Amino acid sequence: MIDLTEKPLRIRSVSEELEVKLRPIADGALLTTSSRGKGEWKLYGDGSRQCKVSVTNLDLPDGTELQLQVRDRLIGEMIAERSIARFRRESERGEIVPSVQANDVLRVLLQGKVILEGSFYHE
Secondary structure, three states, X not given: OOOOOOOOXXXXXXXXXXXXXXXXOOOOOOOOOOOEEEEEEEEEOOOOEEEEEXXXXXXXXXXXXXXXXXXXXXXXXXXXXXXXXXXXXXXXXXXXXXXXXXXXXXXXXXXXXXXXXXXXXXX
């Protein structure tokens, strides 16, 4: 029997996709040099947006809060757990997803200091 209470699967077309690779910066001494991250921003044909950021190999205690910054504006926080931190937002859920452009810089901050950063580029 088919469950008609489930929402139908909806496929959205991607209008634009930008990616970013996050690398440690020289004075990010609180972090191991093996820490890396990546991000993905999508703009869909219906105008909705989605962003995802993940950072791995963090040498930080569980529960440490990291901030994300684009164009010198804080856009959110993520929490380190087992050397990993993740962030995800979708405008379809009513969450604010800032628009980004190629060459905009995404920064990961710890206690106000930039520890990782990278520039967006087209997929």
